[in-house]
Amino acid sequence: MKILIAGLGSIGQRHLRNLLALGEQDILLYRTHQSTLDDTEFSGILEETDLERALAHRPDGVIISNPTSLHLDVAIPAAKAGCHILLEKPVSHTLDQIDEFRKAVQHGGGQVLVGCQFRFHPGLLKISELLSDAAIGRLLSVRAHWGEYLPNWHPWEDYRAGYSARDDLGGGVILTLSHPIDYLRWLIGDVISVWAFTGQISDLDMAVEDTAEIGLEFENKVLGSLHLDYNQQPPAHRLEIIGTKGTIRWDNNDGAVQLFTAGRQAWGTYPTPDGFERNEMFEFEMRHFVDILHGEDEPICTLDDGIQALRIAMAAQQSAKLKELVNPNNYTG
Secondary structure, rough: OOEEEOOOOOHHHHHHHHHOOOOOOOOEEEEEOOOOOHHHHOOOEEEEOHHHHHHHOOOEEEEEEOOOHHHHHHHHHHHHHHEEEEOOOOOHHHHHHHHHHHHHHHHOOOOOOEOOHHHOOOOHHHHHHHHHHHOOOOEEEEEEEEOHHHHHHOOOOHHHHOOOOOHHHHOHHHHHHHHHHHHHHHHOEEEEEEEEEEEEOOOOOOOOOOEEEEEEOOOOOOEEEEEOOOOOOEEEEEEEEOOOOEEEEEOOOOEEEEEEEEEOOEEEEEEOOOOOOOOHHHHHHHHHHHHHHHOOOOOOHHHHHHHHHHHHHHHHHHHHHOOOOOOHHHHOO
């Protein structure tokens, strides 16, 4: 299988290393050389600076890991060429090219896996299992919180130059930290109403929102809230789900799941496997994509999942702008 990687920033390099670790050798790169990262370890890998020439190599799969606003400029031609695609989240920064992308995927016949690696986290997989077993009864409410200090993400580069801080590249905390939007849909259900307050309220030098408070109403009547920020020190990423018969908690710091059930009146803990490291989520995701390339699996996080998460994110942005509730299913941009 020949695999093309479009974009060799931080996540592109991670995907490349994981492909090599899986024994994949037929790899080529499509690059514009805008990344500020050291890439000397990959100097022997074939690369193209023109997308048409890159696709002329007829890759079976394309990993799209360039900045958000450029995703569909690569994804649409790749889909038309019949490639299977691993598309980093969010799918895009607007809905403008979504219909064109859908048609390209249908025409080309490939499959799309949206890169939401938290679906492969053992803690969140355990939560999915517990919810399927109704371990805490009927769900009532959910809270997710993710805060990190943006300058600490890539201390080797100026945070202001990265896509996360730039509106023209699809940055802002809602799109950049949109993983909880996806995993809340996966675990809880579809969202029918969104409200949000957002702002650039920190001392960070950027023109995008760095803080967001988002309220979610799910189709199954569960009420939710999501906090996102670029400011928190130390970082925190956690989830709490409340049901009629108990509570589930997860903290990304140690990855463990805690379960309180009314019947036992006690907390139980489900730790992550011994030695679990963050990169294992990406490894599991890459194995899954390779299985898709071989026709042995279907995408766990589909294009429809990715589009709906984008709709929720953009509904939050619109709600903050208009100061009103927004139904993401009705959002048109």
